[in-house]
Structure formats: C-alpha cells, structure tokens
Amino acid sequence: MRFAPNPNGPGTLGSARGMVVNSEYVKMYRGKFILRFDDTDPDIKRPMLEAYEWYLDDFRWLGVTPDQVVYASDHFPLYYDYARKLIEMGKAYVCFCKGEDFKELKDAKKACLHRGVSPEENLRHWEAMLAGEYEDQQAVLRIRTDIDHKDPALRDWAAFRIRKLSHPRPEIGNKYIVWPLLDFAGAIEDHELGMTHIIRGKDLMDSEKRQGYVYKYFGWKYPRTTHWGRVKIHEFGKFSTSGLRKAIEAGEYSGWDDPGLPTIRAIRRRGIQAEALKKFMIEMGVGTTDVSISMESLYAENRKIVDPIANRYFFVWNPVELEIADFEPTVAKLPLHPTDHARGIREVAVGNKVLVCRDDIEKLEVGSTLRLKDLCNIEITSLSSLQAKKSSTSLEDLKKMRGKIIHWAPVDGIPVRVRGPDSDIEGIGENGILVELDKIVQFERFGFCRIDSVDREKVVAYFTHK
RNA sequence: GCUCCGAUAGUGUAGCUCGGCCAAUCAUUCAGGACUCUCACUCCUGCGACUGGGGUUCAAAUCCCCAUCGGAGCACCA
Structure with a gap:
C-alpha cells in the first residue's frame, strides 16, 4: 500500500488518516508500505521543500517506517x-x-x-x-x-x-x-x-x-x-492546505504549527500523543461517507494516555493576591501525581500571601470558608483587599463546612503563557514547571498542557485539552 | 446537464460480501451515582439508531425497486 501526498504543505489531520490507516493495514497483513511524494505540479499545488522533511518527521513521530520512500518527480x-x-x-x-x-x-x-x-x-x-x-x-x-x-x-x-x-x-x-x-x-x-x-x-x-x-x-x-469520504472536524470545519496557507499568510496564525490549526505539527506541539491519534483514525474506519467528527474523541483517547504520566502543577489564571493573616511561612509538600505516589512530591515555599484565580473568589463573601489545596483552610475576612485568616489545616473540617477546594500559586511563581486553539491565557504557575520542558503536565483544575519553552522569566505552554 | 457513490443512537463505528445466532456492537458525548484534597483519572447506572415506501422470503439492518437526503467527478490541481 502507499500513502501519496503532495508535499505542498505539512500533513493535516486528513493526511494523518492516510498515514495511519495505510500503515496499519500493512502491519496487519505484513505488506509493504511506500511513501510516495506526488510532487509533479510546479504551479497550482507547488511542493514546499520543507514539507518533504515534515512528512518524514511525522512518520517518525507516529512510529511508522515506510519500507520505501519515492519521489514522483524522479x-x-x-x-x-x-x-x-x-x-x-x-x-x-x-x-x-x-x-x-x-x-x-x-x-x-x-x-x-x-x-x-x-x-x-x-x-x-x-x-x-x-x-x-x-x-x-x-x-x-x-x-x-x-x-x-x-x-x-x-x-x-x-x-x-x-x-x-x-x-x-x-x-x-x-x-x-x-x-x-x-x-x-x-x-x-x-x-x-x-x-x-x-x-x-x-x-x-x-x-x-x-x-x-x-x-x-x-x-x-x-x-x-x-x-473514503472527507473528514470534517467540528472544531475546524473543512480545511485545505491552500486555505490554511492563505490564513497563515494573512497573519491569522503564527505558523503551520499554530495551536489553532488542524495540522499534525500543531497537534504534536499541543501534546497529543501518536498513539491517541492512531486510535482516533482507526476508529474512524474507511467508509465512503463523509465523516464529521469532534476533536473530543481524540482528546478522550489522549487523556487516558496522558493522565497517568502527567505531573500535576498549579497554574493560576487571572491571579489575585490573597493575604492570610497569622500564617506561618512554610514549605508546602504536594504530590506530583494524585494516585501514583511513587512519583514523589513537589515543594512550594509559601509566605503569608498566595495567588488565587479571580473566578474562584468572585462569588465569595466575608466569612466564607474554603481550602487552599494541600495547604490549609481559610476564612475570608475581607474582599475589598482580599484577606483571610487561617482556620484549620484539617481536610475533615472543610468537608463538614462543605467548603470548596481551590488551587493557588506562590507570589514569586513563574509567569506562564498558555497558547490555546482559540486564545492565549496568562497566569502564574509553580516554579517546578521549569523542569518539565517538552513534557505533558496537568495544570490542576485547568487542563493538560505541553510545556513548549522555559526560561528564567517565562514558561510557554501549549494547551492540549481539559 | 451527464455520470458515480453513500445513508445504523448527538458524534464515530461493528454487523451488510454468504438473509435467521441483531429486542443491533464498541467508543465518545450527555444525564445520574461511587471514588477522589483537581472541573483529571477510574468505576457503576441510564438515555439513545437500522432515512421513508414498496417488493422477494417462513424470515430483511442485510437482497431488489422507487423516493428522499447527502457527497463526489465531468481541470492543462492533487
């Protein structure tokens, strides 16, 4: 069997179907798999030199090695x-x-x-x-x-x-x-x-x-x-390589791997695992009917793969400072993973001020009790300048009072920018994120992200899915 | 206009080749519940479909015809 793309742009989710399904059949029947670049139009669908390499790269990522790579132009x-x-x-x-x-x-x-x-x-x-x-x-x-x-x-x-x-x-x-x-x-x-x-x-x-x-x-x-019929993804609608090119050139996207794009490069960057993409494509089958599927299915597959391996961190979007009176500075010890305790802990130094999400405190009133996850319970004492006092450390107390558990970040945390398919979100995260370059992490109560770049001043993460 | 193809739950899919084991599979979504110091994961329960009409047959999701709807081709693109 063969997969025969025109390298006039990077592979999209549509191409991925061809890569995955063809190679799976070959595996199933011990056949031969050929990647053939159909690159004989120098004009309307003119090949892109980089795209040849991109396809090869995407195959490596998928763990598929074509038995032969040929160029029609040869x-x-x-x-x-x-x-x-x-x-x-x-x-x-x-x-x-x-x-x-x-x-x-x-x-x-x-x-x-x-x-x-x-x-x-x-x-x-x-x-x-x-x-x-x-x-x-x-x-x-x-x-x-x-x-x-x-x-x-x-x-x-x-x-x-x-x-x-x-x-x-x-x-x-x-x-x-x-x-x-x-x-x-x-x-x-x-x-x-x-x-x-x-x-x-x-x-x-x-x-x-x-x-x-x-x-x-x-x-x-x-x-x-x-x-097979055409693939339409709810989140992206119908797309074509030439259409994407136009949008990129118009400045609507930052490049071929912009998180808002249905290219393989983009979803890789976002932290979708090859295995999840394969399952997603195989599940789609080979019908002649056009399919109209949601990324949710892909996310569901990916979530199962990524959940056991992703370390947990706190990331606070729309941060607001919260002062806790009579709080003894301490080093909080939080699990890196909720069930896999062997992964160890993360330590976060906290003083008498922390950052919390604005959304979490918006509906509160003076006297509300809530818990800073893995730290302590607090009672809100003032909303004009957000203040609280520590009420207890016991989780049971909180449960009795039916309080909410929210996450937080240290005031000296690292600025984090999360690039998402629709928009970017800025906030502050734990400094521990700095060691997770290129890894998939879960920002608790936010979603999974792939850490794309880190330096002393800033972390850029790509949003994977909730 | 001419030609070709398809139609199973919200979505995707199995079953259709060789009719009975299909009161229709699996996944996801959604709803409810359990677990949980995350709105994650896991587990349980539930809702939910053979496009319509004829025909063949003891028997039709499966075969035939018509209708409806949808898609594709008729390029000096791939």
Whole structure:
C-alpha cells in the first residue's frame, strides 16, 4: 500500500488518516508500505521543500517506517517512456484544443480533429512538446478512451501538460517542462511499485476508471481499491492546505504549527500523543461517507494516555493576591501525581500571601470558608483587599463546612503563557514547571498542557485539552 | 446537464460480501451515582439508531425497486 501526498504543505489531520490507516493495514497483513511524494505540479499545488522533511518527521513521530520512500518527480523519464509507447500504440494523442473548446466537444461526445492524427505525427508533436517548441497551455497529451462514453468524466483525459517553471527540488530544477498529471503519474507509479491495494479519497473515484484504460492498453492488472469520504472536524470545519496557507499568510496564525490549526505539527506541539491519534483514525474506519467528527474523541483517547504520566502543577489564571493573616511561612509538600505516589512530591515555599484565580473568589463573601489545596483552610475576612485568616489545616473540617477546594500559586511563581486553539491565557504557575520542558503536565483544575519553552522569566505552554 | 457513490443512537463505528445466532456492537458525548484534597483519572447506572415506501422470503439492518437526503467527478490541481 502507499500513502501519496503532495508535499505542498505539512500533513493535516486528513493526511494523518492516510498515514495511519495505510500503515496499519500493512502491519496487519505484513505488506509493504511506500511513501510516495506526488510532487509533479510546479504551479497550482507547488511542493514546499520543507514539507518533504515534515512528512518524514511525522512518520517518525507516529512510529511508522515506510519500507520505501519515492519521489514522483524522479520518474519523468519513466513517464515519458510510457507516454511514447501509448502514442505509438495509437492510444494517446497531442491535443492543441483550447480547454473550453475541448470541453464543449467532449460534452457533445465529439472528437476533436487532433484525435484522428496518425501515431507518427503525434510522435513528432510529442517530441516538439518535450523540446519546448510549444508554450504553456498550447498542447496537452491526451489518453484516448471512449469519446462517447456515457460518463463525461472518462472521455479522453489529459495526461501531460506544459508548464515552463522550475521544480522546487534542486535535483529537478529546470530539467522538465512537460508535467504528468495525477491520473497518469499515479497509474504508472502504482504499477511500477507493484501496488496491490489502494485507499484513496472518494474525490478520486473516477481515477480507477480513467487509469483503467492505461492499464488495459498495457495489459496490467489494476490494484484493489477502496475509497473514503472527507473528514470534517467540528472544531475546524473543512480545511485545505491552500486555505490554511492563505490564513497563515494573512497573519491569522503564527505558523503551520499554530495551536489553532488542524495540522499534525500543531497537534504534536499541543501534546497529543501518536498513539491517541492512531486510535482516533482507526476508529474512524474507511467508509465512503463523509465523516464529521469532534476533536473530543481524540482528546478522550489522549487523556487516558496522558493522565497517568502527567505531573500535576498549579497554574493560576487571572491571579489575585490573597493575604492570610497569622500564617506561618512554610514549605508546602504536594504530590506530583494524585494516585501514583511513587512519583514523589513537589515543594512550594509559601509566605503569608498566595495567588488565587479571580473566578474562584468572585462569588465569595466575608466569612466564607474554603481550602487552599494541600495547604490549609481559610476564612475570608475581607474582599475589598482580599484577606483571610487561617482556620484549620484539617481536610475533615472543610468537608463538614462543605467548603470548596481551590488551587493557588506562590507570589514569586513563574509567569506562564498558555497558547490555546482559540486564545492565549496568562497566569502564574509553580516554579517546578521549569523542569518539565517538552513534557505533558496537568495544570490542576485547568487542563493538560505541553510545556513548549522555559526560561528564567517565562514558561510557554501549549494547551492540549481539559 | 451527464455520470458515480453513500445513508445504523448527538458524534464515530461493528454487523451488510454468504438473509435467521441483531429486542443491533464498541467508543465518545450527555444525564445520574461511587471514588477522589483537581472541573483529571477510574468505576457503576441510564438515555439513545437500522432515512421513508414498496417488493422477494417462513424470515430483511442485510437482497431488489422507487423516493428522499447527502457527497463526489465531468481541470492543462492533487
């Protein structure tokens, strides 16, 4: 099987489906898995040099090693070779019609005058195409099918076009001006690579029938195919690489790995685990129906994986200072994990002032009792300047009074910026977060985050999910 | 306009190939409860679906036809 992206941008969640499902089938049936870069459009979906590496990187992250990595752009000689054969066989012809003219004829089931030209003459035209004697748009090579086929999508489709542009890969550069189109390149590639099974998007359902002509002419056996529908994610809606590019260029996002984007790079940065993504994709299956799924399902998978490994920390958003009268400075000892005690504790030095979330104290009144988690119970004595007095340290007392338990942070904690899919949140966290670079942590009563960067003044975390 | 494909709970999915074991699987969401010094995790309980109509058959989610709805292709993109 194969996964054949055009590296015109990084992999998205849609690509991830292709990576995961194909590779899982290969694993299941001990087949061969090929990553093929379908990079033969220098124009509309022009490849991005970095994206090749990004795909390889995403595969490494998924723990998948393709058996073979191939570049369609390395195979021009092969394509030209087969094209020549087809011309000689009278199964392909150079067409000089303007696009709209051909469409009109095709829709009327009428052949254009170039269709009747002899193979010898076509061969001359083909050589002239390759030699650069025609300009862009002037000529294409068409595969001869049935011009009166009842399905207009199958009538004499184009296999090559002229585009005098360079290819982003330096090893290709300006070498070629005649570019193979998807159905032709794909047909040749799949055969040459010995493909037995193909999964592709249902937008390519006609490819099998179109390519079927080429396979028939050469006497090849067509691989078994299946199709899947489009993935729509509630949180992102429909998305396309070109659409994302536009939004990034417009400054709506900070880059391809912005937490608001449905790219693999973005969800990696946010701390989604490869295993969770795999399960999510496998669960989606391979139906032809379009799926409209919520990230919640992915988060649920991820939460189960991440919960046992994430250390807990306090992070206070919208911080407000709270003074506790008669509080003896101490070093609080808090568990790094609520159930896995072997992980040890975190120590936080506290004086008579702490930071708490504004949301937590908003509905309080003087006299309310609440508990600073793992520290002590307090009774609010003033709201104008937030003050309290320590009432007890016993958890039982708090339970009797049905008080709330809230989290807190030391006044000399580290500023934390949490980058989320929709917005960023600033606050103060425990200094212990500084040692968690690149790890997934849980900010208690807030959610899971991946610590993206740390320095003495600031921590940047990427929000994973609640 | 022509052609092709699909339809199972809020969402995703199993079952459809070879009709009976399907009073329909699993997951997630949601509601309730237990546990818990987090609104996390875990556990328990509950709600919830075969698009509609015909036909074939002893028997239809499964086969056939029609309708409805949805998607895709008819590019010198992939």
